[in-house]
Every structure is written in structure tokens, then in C-alpha cells.
Amino acid sequence: MKKKNSTKLFRTFMFSMLAGMSLYLCILFIALTGFLKIEDIPGILRSLEIRHAIKLTFFTATVSSLLALAVGMPCAYVLSRYRFRGCNFIDTLLDLPIVLSPVAVGTGILLLFQTVPGRWFSEHVMIVVFSWTGIIMAQFTVISALAIRLLKATFDEINPRYGKVARVLGCTPGMAFMKVDLPMARRGILSAWILTWARAVGEFGATVTVAGAIALKTETLPSSIYLHLSTVQISHAAFVMTLMVIIALVVLFLSRIVLRRRVFI
Amino acid sequence: MIDVQGLSVKAGDFRLRDINLGIEDSRFGVILGPSGAGKSLLLESIVGLCSPDQGRVVIGGIDVTKSNPEDRNVAYVPQDMTLFPHLSVRGNLCFGAQARRMSSSDINMRMEQLSQLLDISHLLDRLNPMTLSHGEQQRVAIARALMIFPRAILLDEPFSALDALLRRQLQLQLKRINRELKITILHVTHDREEAFMLGDKIGIMIGGRLVQVGSRDDIYCRPATVEAARFLLNQNIFIGEVLARDDQTRTLTLGDVSGLNLNAVAYNGLRPGDMAHFGIRPEEIMVIRPGMELRNPVQDNLMTGTVETIMEKGGSHLILVRISEIDQPLEIDIPNCAFRDLELAEGKTIQVSLKKKSVWTIPANFRC
Numbered sequence: 366m367k368k369k370n371s372t373k374l375f376r377t378f379m380f381s382m383l384a385g386m387s388l389y390l391c392i393l394f395i396a397l398t399g400f401l402k403i404e405d406i407p408g409i410l411r412s413l414e415i416r417h418a419i420k421l422t423f424f425t426a427t428v429s430s431l432l433a434l435a436v437g438m439p440c441a442y443v444l445s446r447y448r449f450r451g452c453n454f455i456d457t458l459l460d461l462p463i464v465l466s467p468v469a470v471g472t473g474i475l476l477l478f479q480t481v482p483g484r485w486f487s488e489h490v491m492i493v494v495f496s497w498t499g500i501i502m503a504q505f506t507v508i509s510a511l512a513i514r515l516l517k518a519t520f521d522e523i524n525p526r527y528g529k530v531a532r533v534l535g536c537t538p539g540m541a542f543m544k545v546d547l548p549m550a551r552r553g554i555l556s557a558w559i560l561t562w563a564r565a566v567g568e569f570g571a572t573v574t575v576a577g578a579i580a581l582k583t584e585t586l587p588s589s590i591y592l593h594l595s596t597v598q599i600s601h602a603a604f605v606m607t608l609m610v611i612i613a614l615v616v617l618f619l620s621r622i623v624l625r626r627r628v629f630i
Numbered sequence: 631m632i633d634v635q636g637l638s639v640k641a642g643d644f645r646l647r648d649i650n651l652g653i654e655d656s657r658f659g660v661i662l663g664p665s666g667a668g669k670s671l672l673l674e675s676i677v678g679l680c681s682p683d684q685g686r687v688v689i690g691g692i693d694v695t696k697s698n699p700e701d702r703n704v705a706y707v708p709q710d711m712t713l714f715p716h717l718s719v720r721g722n723l724c725f726g727a728q729a730r731r732m733s734s735s736d737i738n739m740r741m742e743q744l745s746q747l748l749d750i751s752h753l754l755d756r757l758n759p760m761t762l763s764h765g766e767q768q769r770v771a772i773a774r775a776l777m778i779f780p781r782a783i784l785l786d787e788p789f790s791a792l793d794a795l796l797r798r799q800l801q802l803q804l805k806r807i808n809r810e811l812k813i814t815i816l817h818v819t820h821d822r823e824e825a826f827m828l829g830d831k832i833g834i835m836i837g838g839r840l841v842q843v844g845s846r847d848d849i850y851c852r853p854a855t856v857e858a859a860r861f862l863l864n865q866n867i868f869i870g871e872v873l874a875r876d877d878q879t880r881t882l883t884l885g886d887v888s889g890l891n892l893n894a895v896a897y898n899g900l901r902p903g904d905m906a907h908f909g910i911r912p913e914e915i916m917v918i919r920p921g922m923e924l925r926n927p928v929q930d931n932l933m934t935g936t937v938e939t940i941m942e943k944g945g946s947h948l949i950l951v952r953i954s955e956i957d958q959p960l961e962i963d964i965p966n967c968a969f970r971d972l973e974l975a976e977g978k979t980i981q982v983s984l985k986k987k988s989v990w991t992i993p994a995n996f997r998c
Contacts, residue, residue: 524712527712529708530706534775
């Protein structure tokens with residue numbers, strides 16, 4: 366009898382915590398809608414600033430997430446398949462952008478371009494600070510660690526023996542990667558792309574440090590929220606936040622479909 | 631021909647040491663050993679997936695020790711088959727052939743030939759190879775390996791996950807492939823029966839060493855080390871001294887500490903005074919029918935004992951017989967029909983013959 370009660374108590378506690386957390390998040394997002402003024406929405410949508418922010422955010426997030434995947438795939442593959450001296454150090458190093466404050470990451474990038482090679486790069490190759498390339502660089506630096514983590518988990522799940530068998534059957538290491546590892550990891554790669562893209566869309570700290578939040582130049586959706594809040598345009602800020610919540614929900618939904626998991630359990 | 635010369639390979643804390651093995655063209659070689667002996671590591675070293683510290687791998691007369699796996703032209707079927715799940719059965723079969731840029735007409739001809747040989751024609755259009763049964767997956771994996779016209783095919787415990795009936799069918803099929811395609815096969819297993827059934831040449835691998843390589847008879851009747859003898863279920867093992875050697879009749883007389891004296895064929899360099907392990911397989915001991923006339927081979931090493939325990943094994947019976955001269959009971963394996971004819975029962979006194987030619991001897995100072 367006592368045992369039955371303790372089981373019931375345990376389950377009730379656990380489920381209450383889950384219900385409480387879910388309720389808190391729902392209230393948080395629903396509260397936004399209270400500040401939305403329906404009559405303002407057509408005007409906000411026509412606003413050049415918002416439309417530019419949406420376009421810029423989608424463009425930079427797409428480029429930076431694709432870059433993160435392109436760089437992350439070989440990194441993740443090496444970390445997943447090989448053991449070498451310094452492996453743990455590199456693994457930890459690659460995780461740093463996840464743990465560090467985005468502002469610190471952004472400051473790092475900013476200072477990098479104050480060094481001699483950084484200044485040379487800005488003068489002769491491209492300007493990064495306070496430009497859209499700076500947004501891409503900031504987003505890439507923050508999300509690449511996430512991309513590597515997700516891709517490594519994907520490669521870890523693929524038995525290395527598939528690649529070995531492909532080698533024995535006649536593939537070079539590159540062919541084995543392209544014909545076996547990559548197709549088998551396609552779902553994980555797609556899921557990693559969706560999640561890193563979403564993370565790039567939401568990136569603020571590093572972006573604002575490197576590129577600033579200049580309207581119609583380097584204003585992304587998160588910096589738009591910041592700008593509208595600082596000018597007490599709450600309805601505008603609430604609209605952008607709602608937009609970002611919708612994007613996040615769609616992305617999480619898509620990612621779960623890609624991974625063939627049920628969306629609501 | 632697969633020729634492995636003095637191969638040493640390190641993998642973590644484990645090490646393969648000084649492996650020497652030669653499998654002639656079109657022959658069926660089997661590496662037999664317990665789990666963790668290093669059998670899979672040996673195969674991976676031959677196909678080029680592991681780099682050796684020492685030694686050479688020569689395939690078809692070419693030293694491939696430093697060659698890439700894709701350049702060795704040796705096929706490999708791992709234990710878990712690893713059919714590519716993102717490819718159809720047909721895609722799996724064509725994979726190696728396409729990687730080697732074989733012409734599509736050659737691919738189709740070879741696929742047709744192998745599909746018939748392995749009875750997988752009806753499976754070719756299946757989109758997901760993971761939906762095949764274990765036996766079907768195994769046949770597809772073997773066909774995929776053979777598609778590339780390899781010099782040899784290496785199989786890592788291919789039948790370990792199959793039920794007994796299917797295992798037997800595939801064993802026969804593999805033997806047929808060996809004969810019909812005249813392909814060299816090196817097969818790894820821990821199943822003694824499978825090794826003796828398939829292998830023209832058998833190697834016993836224990837603890838990273840190839841302790842014995844030889845024909846079925848060599849391995850079965852004359853184990854080279856005590857570890858090999860124990861692994862091959864030679865339960866009647868004694869240690870003692872060589873008391874005499876008669877070179878004319880090629881007979882050794884051996885005695886153990888408890889007073890057991892046995893005659894054995896002198897097939898190695900043991901001399902009187904040498905210490906030796908000696909023994910006999912349970913199946914090689916003959917129970918003498920009362921009143922039976924004793925002819926020459928049966929007259930050796932006659933002993934009388936009492937049946938202590940009888941255990942049924944399905945096709946045969948295992949009998950433990952207490953002999954006064956020996957500390958441990960003698961283990962005898964006799965077929966069911968003989969068991970019934972002899973009317974054996976626990977407590978019954980019987981006479982047994984440990985035929986001279988069946989007694990094996992190993993120098994006791996032997997180090998593997």
C-alpha cells in the first residue's frame with residue numbers, strides 16, 4: 366500500500382513539474398499576443414525596415430548554416446571516426462562557442478579584425494565589421510559548434526564498418542564517404558541544417574557586437590526586437606517576437622519530421 | 631594464394647603475434663578459435679583495414695602489405711554483413727562493381743550468375759535490404775562480395791546468427807561456391823563442426839596466436855598445444871613422462887604420475903625422459919563389447935573401469951568412466967546406436983581401448 370502511494374506521489378510530482386513548465390512557456394508566448402495590435406500588422410508588414418530585417422535574417426542564416434554544415438561535416442567525421450593525440454582538446458575547443466556568451470564570441474571577432482592580419486583582411490578582401498558579412502561570420506562562429514555536435518552524433522550512429530566494407534569493395538576513402546557515410550547520414554544532416562538555421566535566425570549577442578544593429582543595413586529580426594523595445598514600439602517588438610516563435614515552432618516540427626519522430630508525444 | 635608471413639598487429643591492448651598462414655589458390659581455409667582470439671583482426675589485417683606492425687601479406691604473389699583495401703582485390707563479408715541500408719538489394723550487389731568501373735554488361739552477367747548460384751534472383755528488386763531475413767541478407771552479402779571478381783573472399787563468422795538448419799544450408803552453399811567458382815576462401819568461426827566440415831586447411835587461433843595450422847586430420851588427431859587440444863574438446867588430457875621409445879614400431883610408452891601407462895604413435899621428437907602432455911579424444915575411445923575378439927588396433931591400451939555418469943547429447947552419449955589408474959574420469963563419446971547395443975548403465979563395469987594411433991602427444995616444455 367505504502368509502495369503504491371510512493372509511486373503515485375513520484376509520478377504526480379514529475380508530471381506536475383512538466384505541466385508547470387509547459388504552462389509557463391505557453392503563458393510566456395500567449396502574453397505576447399496581448400501586446401499585438403491587429404490594426405498595426407498591415408503597417409508593420411509594409412514597413413521597409415521589417416521587410417529588410419526578415420530578408421537579411423533569412424539570407425544570413427541560410428548562408429551561415431550552409432557554411433557551418435560544409436565546415437562541420439569533415440570536422441564531425443574526423444572526431445567521430447578517428448582517435449588521435451589532442452582529440453579531446455580539439456573536441457572541447459570546438460564546444461567553446463556553445464558555452465561562451467555570444468557577446469564574448471562577438472567581441473572576439475571584433476578584436477580579431479583589430480589585429481594586423483585582421484585589418485589587412487578588411488582592407489584587401491572584405492569588410493566584416495558593421496556589415497552583413499559580419500552577421501554571417503558571427504552567426505557561423507556561434508552555430509558551427511552546434512552543427513559539429515549534431516553531425517558528430519549522426520556519424521556516431523553510423524557503424525564505421527559500412528565505410529570499411531565500401532573500401533574493400535573498391536572505394537577510395539573519399540568515395541566511401543560520398544557513397545556510404547553521407548547518404549546514410551542524410552537525415553541527420555538535414556536535421557542539423559534545420560536546427561542550425563533556426564539558431565542562426567535567433568542569434569543576437571555576437572551579431573550585434575560584430576555588425577551592430579543599423580536599420581536597413583545590419584538589422585536582423587532579433588536586433589529588430591531590441592531596437593523596437595528601446596524605442597518603446599512594443600507592438601512592433603511583439604510582432605517580431607511572434608514571428609520568431611512561429612519560425613521556431615515550424616523548424617522544430619520540421620526537424621522532428623525529418624528525424625521521423627512523433628511531434629507531440 | 632593468401633600468404634601471411636610473420637604478421638604482428640596491435641589493436642588497443644590486444645596484439646596479434648607472428649601469424650604465419652598460407653591458403654593455396656581455390657582452397658578453403660578456416661581460422662577456428664574462441665571469441666576474442668583475434669580472428670576478426672587477422673581478417674581486417676589481410677583486407678587492409680588494419681596496418682600491421684611487422685610482417686607481410688602476399689595475395690596472388692603480390693605483396694599488398696602497404697596497399698589500400700580497394701587495391702587488394704580481396705572481398706570481405708563481416709559478421710554483421712553490413713548491407714548498405716540506403717541501397718536496394720540490386721544497388722548493394724552493384725556497389726563494388728560500379729566502384730571498380732566494371733561495364734554494365736559485365737555487371738549484369740555477373741549478377742545473373744551469382745543470383746542463380748546463391749538463389750537470390752527473387753530478392754533483387756527489394757528496396758530495403760534490412761527487410762530480408764538473416765539467411766537472405768547473408769546470401770546477398772556473399773554475392774556482393776563475389777561481384778568484384780575477387781582473388782579471395784574472407785568471411786567473418788558469417789553464420790553465427792543463423793539457426794542450425796539455415797546454417798547447414800549456407801555451409802553447403804559456400805562449399806559449392808568454393809568448388810564452382812574456384813575461389814580461395816578464408817573463413818573465420820568459433821564452431822568446431824563448421825571448421826571441420828568446410829576447411830581444407832584449419833588454423834587454430836588462441837590469444838592472438840595461430841597455435842596450429844594443418845589439415846583436418848592434423849588438427850583433429852594431433853593438436854600442437856594443450857590450449858588447442860582443450861579448445862577442440864580433448865577432455866582426456868594427461869601429463870607425464872616418456873618411458874620408452876621404439877623406433878622400429880614407432881611406439882612411445884608414456885606414464886603419468888598416477889600410474890597410467892599408455893602407448894602412442896611416435897610422430898614427434900619425444901625421447902625417453904622427456905615430459906609430455908598426452909591424451910585422446912572422447913570419440914576415439916572404444917568400448918569393448920563383452921566376448922568380442924580383440925584385433926590388433928583395439929588391443930592397445932586396454933583398461934577396465936566403472937561407468938560413473940551418462941549424459942545424452944542428442945546424436946551421441948557422453949559417458950564418464952572411472953578407471954582405477956587415473957585420477958580424473960575418462961570421457962567417452964559414443965554414438966546412440968552403439969550405446970543401445972552395449973546396454974550401458976551407470977555402475978556397470980566396462981572394458982575400453984585407447985587405440986595407440988589415436989593417442990596424441992605434445993612435448994610438455996612447448997611454449998605457444
